[in-house]
Amino acid sequence: MDExxxxxxxxxxxSYGPVQALSGVSGAFPAGPTGLLGPNGAGKTTLLKTLLGFxxxxxxxxxxxxxxxxxxxLDVRRRIGYMPEVDCHLPGMTAAAFVAFAGELSGxxxxxxxxxxxxxxxxxxxxxxRYRTVDxxxxxxxxxVKLAQxxxxxxxxxxxxxxTNGLDPAGRDEMLALIRDISExxxxxxxxxxxxxxxxxxxxxxxxxxxxxRVAASGRIADLxxxxxxxxxxxxxxxxxxxxxxxxxHGCEWREGEDGYRVIMSDGFGPELIFRTARESGVQVRYLRxxxxxxxxxxxxxxxxxxxx
Amino acid sequence: MPIYEQTYRRHEARGxxxxxxxxxxxREALRLILARRAFLALLVLAWLPFVARVIQxxxxxxxxxxNRILPVDGxxxxxxxxxxxxxxxxxxxxxxxxxxxxxLRTGAILVYLxxxxxxxxxxxxxxxxxxALNLSVTLLPGVLLYLIxxxxxxxxxxxxxxxxxxxxxxxxxxxxxxxxxxxxxxxSSLSRSARVAGLSFFGxxxxxxxxxxxxxxxxxxxxxxxxxxxxxxxxLAVALFGLTNRAFTLPWTLPAAMLAAVAVGCLLVxxxxxxxxxxxx
Numbered sequence: 361m362d363e364x365x366x367x368x369x370x371x372x373x374x375s376y377g378p379v380q381a382l383s384g385v386s387g388a389f390p391a392g393p394t395g396l397l398g399p400n401g402a403g404k405t406t407l408l409k410t411l412l413g414f415x416x417x418x419x420x421x422x423x424x425x426x427x428x429x430x431x432x433x434l435d436v437r438r439r440i441g442y443m444p445e446v447d448c449h450l451p452g453m454t455a456a457a458f459v460a461f462a463g464e465l466s467g468x469x470x471x472x473x474x475x476x477x478x479x480x481x482x483x484x485x486x487x488x489x490r491y492r493t494v495d496x497x498x499x500x501x502x503x504x505v506k507l508a509q510x511x512x513x514x515x516x517x518x519x520x521x522x523x524t525n526g527l528d529p530a531g532r533d534e535m536l537a538l539i540r541d542i543s544e545x546x547x548x549x550x551x552x553x554x555x556x557x558x559x560x561x562x563x564x565x566x567x568x569x570x571x572x573x574r575v576a577a578s579g580r581i582a583d584l585x586x587x588x589x590x591x592x593x594x595x596x597x598x599x600x601x602x603x604x605x606x607x608x609x610h611g612c613e614w615r616e617g618e619d620g621y622r623v624i625m626s627d628g629f630g631p632e633l634i635f636r637t638a639r640e641s642g643v644q645v646r647y648l649r650x651x652x653x654x655x656x657x658x659x660x661x662x663x664x665x666x667x668x669x
Numbered sequence: 670m671p672i673y674e675q676t677y678r679r680h681e682a683r684g685x686x687x688x689x690x691x692x693x694x695x696r697e698a699l700r701l702i703l704a705r706r707a708f709l710a711l712l713v714l715a716w717l718p719f720v721a722r723v724i725q726x727x728x729x730x731x732x733x734x735x736n737r738i739l740p741v742d743g744x745x746x747x748x749x750x751x752x753x754x755x756x757x758x759x760x761x762x763x764x765x766x767x768x769x770x771x772x773l774r775t776g777a778i779l780v781y782l783x784x785x786x787x788x789x790x791x792x793x794x795x796x797x798x799x800x801a802l803n804l805s806v807t808l809l810p811g812v813l814l815y816l817i818x819x820x821x822x823x824x825x826x827x828x829x830x831x832x833x834x835x836x837x838x839x840x841x842x843x844x845x846x847x848x849x850x851x852x853x854x855x856x857s858s859l860s861r862s863a864r865v866a867g868l869s870f871f872g873x874x875x876x877x878x879x880x881x882x883x884x885x886x887x888x889x890x891x892x893x894x895x896x897x898x899x900x901x902x903x904x905l906a907v908a909l910f911g912l913t914n915r916a917f918t919l920p921w922t923l924p925a926a927m928l929a930a931v932a933v934g935c936l937l938v939x940x941x942x943x944x945x946x947x948x949x950x
Contacts, residue, residue, distance in 0.1 A: 412783060434686060434785040442783040448776035451767075452701050464693040465784040467686050509780060 365390045366517055366549050367411060372420035374406050381406040383573040384420065389517075389551055393543040395560030395581070396553040397659055398570030404553055407570070408519060412437060425516060438467050441515035443506045445522040445553075449494035455481055456490040459508045466513035473512065480508045484538060500531040507538065518542065518550040524559055536562050561655045569659055577658060584658045590630060591657065595620035595647035596638060603641035610637070615660060620647060624657060690786055694794025699801060702764050711763060712805065715756035719810035722749050723817055730822045741818070741825065743834055747910025749814060750841050751903055756806045757849050758899075762870055765799045765853035767863030769943070774861040778943070788943050796850055803846035811838040837909045845902055848928050852898065855935035858942035874898055891919050895927045902928070 365388035374382040382403045398404045409415045410422055413433025422429060429436040450458055456477050463473030481490040484504040489497070494505055503523060510518055523539060524532040540563055542548050554560050560567060561581060569577040577584060596603060604614055604621070610633060611626030623634060631648060638645045702708055722745065729741040772778040781791050815838055818826050826834070853870050860866040874897075881897035884890075894900035901924040906912060908921035 414782075434787070437783060438686065438785040440783070442779070444776065444779045444783070446776045446779070448779045450697070450701070450777045450780070451771055451775055452704075453697075457697075461693060461697050462780055462784070465690075465781060465786060467785055470693075 367422070367424045367551075369407070369410075369422040370420055372407075372410070372422055373418045374403075374410055374415055375418050381573055382410070382417075385570075385573070385575050386420075387568055387575050387578050389549075389568070390566055391549045392566065393539075393550050393552060393564040395564035395567040395655075396551050396570070397555070397557065397560060397567055397655075398576070399555075401572075402570035403573040404570050406573075408521070408551075408553065411519075412440065412442070438513070439516045441510035441513065441518045443510040443518070443520045443523055445525060447502060448506060448509075449502065451495055452493060454491050455486055455494050455497070455505050455508070458494055458505065459512050462509035463512040468513055476512050476514075477508070480512050481505075483511070484508045485534070499526040500528070500535075503527060503531075503535060504538075507535075511542070516549065518548055519553070520550055521553045522555070523552070524554070524556060532559075539563050557655045557659055567655065567658075581655060581658075585655055589627060590625040591651045592623045592625070592631060592634060593617055593620060593647070593649045593651050594623050594634060594645065596643040597646050598641075598643035600641075600643055603638055603643045606637045606641055607634070615657075622651065622657070686785055690790045691794035691797060694781070694786075694791065695797035695801065698768060698795065698798040702798070702802070708763055711756075711759060715753070715760060715806040716810060718749060718752050718756075719814060722814055726814075726818050726821050730825075741822065743831055743837075743910055744912055745818075746811065746815065746834060746838055747841075747906045747912045750807060750811055750838065750845070750910075751906050751912075753807050753810065754845055754849075754899065754902055757803050757845055758871075758874055760802050760806055761799060761849045761853045762867045764802045765850065766857055766867030766870060768795045768798060769854060769857040770860045770863045770866040773858070774863075782943075788940070791943060792854070792939050795854055799850035799853055800846050803849055804842060807845050808839065808842035811842050814838075834910075841906060841909055844905060844928065848898060848902065848932060851932050851935035851939075855938040855942075858939055892923070894919060895923060898928070898931065 367389040369388070370386045372382050372385050373380065385403070385407075396404050396407070406415065410417060411424055411429055413429035413436055416430050424436045425439055427436050450461070453461070456474075459481060460470075460474045460477035463476055464470055468476065478487075478490065481487055484507050486501060486504050486508065489501065494502065497505065503526070507520075507523065510520075520539065524535050527535055536559060539550065539552070543550055543563065550563075552560055552563055564581060566580050567578065567584065568575060600621070607614055607623060610629065612629070612633070613624040614621050616622075625633065631650075634648065635645060725739050725745070726741055729736050729739055769778075772781070778791075782788070812835070815826075815835055825831075852873065853866075856870045856873065857863070857866040860869065877897040878899045881893050881900050884893040884896070891904070894904045904919045904924040905921060905928070907918055908924075
């Protein structure tokens with residue numbers, strides 16, 4: 361799937377009145393699954409709005425499938441399937457009618473929309489329940505019907521906004537498996553907007569991290585979390601203040617973990633630095649386990665760098 | 670016999686965008702509304718005055734002396750359509766209160782605006798629903814009544830002096846339907862609850878009529894009609910059909926200007942409320 365990017369944006373500035381939501385961001389969503397991460401107010405939603413042609417940039421360019429969404433929003437939108445975070449259904453409508461209706465709105469002929477609605481509902485696991493009104497569905501079923509309405513017109517790019525919201529662990533795994541299948545077997549590109557890093561890690565190959573209207577990090581997850589820097593989970597006995605300060609002085613990063621500290625070593629250093637620093641700071645290392653840098657580490661580091669920038 | 674796996678397949682054929690993009694919106698909403706038995710009962714009820722007027726025309730053609738107590742002339746259509754305005758209001762409340770309010774409540778507006786549709790397509794689609802419902806209780810029975818009157822009493826109605834009746838019926842029905850539909854849609858877009866929107870529409874239309882009646886009782890001036898949608902429409906009917914009602918006798922331009930201003934106001938409200946930038950939450 362190493363093709364030209366589906367979506368590109370360059371030096372993009374978007375404002376709401378005096379507030380700049382995107383401050384000259386540049387980046388690209390390649391074909392395949394890409395995660396879009398960032399805290400609230402980071403600019404993710406603004407980027408999606410601009411991509412769908414709802415907002416006009418103050419400066420810079422954005423294009424999707426080689427089209428400018430500000431000039432040809434309908435042509436862009438018909439190639440995008442959007443699964444919103446919030447509930448969306450038409451009261452009193454069965455799932456089959458609702459999904460077929462969504463297909464028609466996307467430009468499918470009526471017969472084709474009906475036929476595809478049934479197929480897609482089977483695909484997302486609602487085949488048996490497709491003649492029930494969506495109002496009577498459980499949260500998990502509503503999430504699936506939202507996915508079905510986004511898929512019905514066979515978009516080139518799927519925008520999934522928090523697709524596992526409100527799902528129990530089993531439902532969440534099923535939804536992620538479905539999304540993976542869409543991406544891997546159906547060769548559909550997708551942008552997964554989520555605050556659950558595990559979901560993004562599970563599905564996506566690349567990620568773009570937004571913070572404060574800027575791109576804080578972007579690239580392939582494998583490259584971002586690769587074995588470039590050693591990571592250790594450490595537990596110490598005694599006052600850790602001096603120990604942690606000394607580690608920082610040596611260029612290491614640390615953050616509090618579940619039961620101790622996660623230390624990301626600076627380049628070229630190994631566990632001996634931890635032992636030496638502990639000895640010099642007067643604390644006792646009670647636990648030390650090598651770990652791998654996760655997407656969460658990348659995310660938090662990116663946010664930290666943005667904050668200190 | 671071939672066995673197909675019920676699974677997802679890619680859809681290769683992507684045709685051009687359809688020109689009339691609002692039609693599926695209108696069609697599906699009408700289908701949902703007309704599936705309600707109570708609503709069908711209301712539509713049947715709204716056609717009863719039509720039956721009564723047909724009987725009136727028939728009786729007068731068979732017994733011309735009845736014309737003295739049941740006059741059949743241009744005013745018949747004006748009176749009939751003013752009467753139908755009340756049904757038009759109820760049809761609008763029950764059919765239109767939830768049209769946008771429900772979409773806002775259930776998030777369905779996302780389904781529309783993230784598709785290849787403009788805001789205009791969405792509003793026209795919803796407006797089409799209310800226009801269709803309103804025209805079914807104003808234009809349709811009005812034109813049908815006119816045709817029946819022409820057929821039953823050609824000597825009376827097939828004359829140049831009454832040639833304006835047909836266009837007047839069409840024009841008045843269109844104005845009533847358009848104004849009612851726009852007010853209902855604008856009110857519906859201001860709430861997330863169909864019930865609140867329905868009550869607000871009811872309050873707006875009948876409340877202003879109550880205020881008008883109070884002012885009329887105090888000042889005895891026909892201009893008070895301009896503060897009520899119902900009375901403005903009635904003033905227009907008086908001007909169009911030559912009705913004689915001093916309470917509503919105004920130059921036609923005044924109620925027409927007032928109704929035009931209301932329609933523009935409603936469109937501005939809709940423009941402000943149905944904003945795509947708000948849909949990605």
